[in-house]
Amino acid sequence: MNRNFLTHPVLLAACATCFLAAAFQQPAHTQARPAWKQDSPRMTKGPRESVEQIRSFMDEYLRLHAAKGMDGWVKLFLPGASIVRTADDGKVISYKADELAASITEEAKKLESQHETFEDISIDVEGDAASYAATWRLFHNGKEIRRGRAWYTLVRRDGQWGIAALAWYRRAGTGVR
Numbered sequence: 001m002n003r004n005f006l007t008h009p010v011l012l013a014a015c016a017t018c019f020l021a022a023a024f025q026q027p028a029h030t031q032a033r034p035a036w037k038q039d040s041p042r043m044t045k046g047p048r049e050s051v052e053q054i055r056s057f058m059d060e061y062l063r064l065h066a067a068k069g070m071d072g073w074v075k076l077f078l079p080g081a082s083i084v085r086t087a088d089d090g091k092v093i094s095y096k097a098d099e100l101a102a103s104i105t106e107e108a109k110k111l112e113s114q115h116e117t118f119e120d121i122s123i124d125v126e127g128d129a130a131s132y133a134a135t136w137r138l139f140h141n142g143k144e145i146r147r148g149r150a151w152y153t154l155v156r157r158d159g160q161w162g163i164a165a166l167a168w169y170r171r172a173g174t175g176v177r
Contacts, residue, residue, distance in 0.1 A: 011015065013151055020095075029161050033079075035066060035113070036062040036066040036116060039121055039145055040121070043122040044124075045124045046130065049136065050130065053161060056156060058118065058130070062115070065104070065114070065115065070104060074097045074098055076161045078155060078162040080096055081162075081163055081164055082166070083165070083167075085167075085170060086170075087148075088171065107140075111139055111141055116138050117136065117139070118135070118136055120134060121134045129153070132152040133149070133151045134149070135148070135149050136149055136168070138147060147171055150169070151165075151166070151168070
């Protein structure tokens with residue numbers, strides 16, 4: 001007996017079930033995606049392995065910030081790292097890594113969640129020195145509150161990357177830090 005599979009009730013039900021399951025399933029790359037993230041770089045220069053190490057390092061930077069893990073976050077900075085914030089209001093503020101972490105921690109105490117995202121990324125590696133630039137967006141309790149551009153100077157010591165300098169620009173009208 002030759003039946004058309006579309007008219008067979010069991011096969012039709014199975015096909016419909018599979019179709020509906022596929023239609024409502026999220027793609028694997030969006031499932032359980034963390035709120036913090038960095039986009040793929042628009043520009044890279046240098047050895048692929050070093051670029052990937054830096055991307056992993058910056059993932060850890062973002063993860064620790066989102067987890068309010070500031071003790072670990074501070075350890076990503078080299079001793080004596082230069083940290084400077086500027087904005088179009090003309091203010092320039094210098095920090096030590098532990099001072100900046102304390103400021104972030106104090107602000108985060110009032111929040112359910114915080115995280116940053118990095119976009120428009122460029123990475124340039126030459127030997128054991130690198131630069132990482134990104135447009136950043138800061139979120140408190142899921143709402144964007146600040147944005148700007150950041151430039152990191154990274155140095156590799158004993159096979160590990162660390163932040164030697166951070167300068168960031170904050171657009172006016174987007175928060176206090």
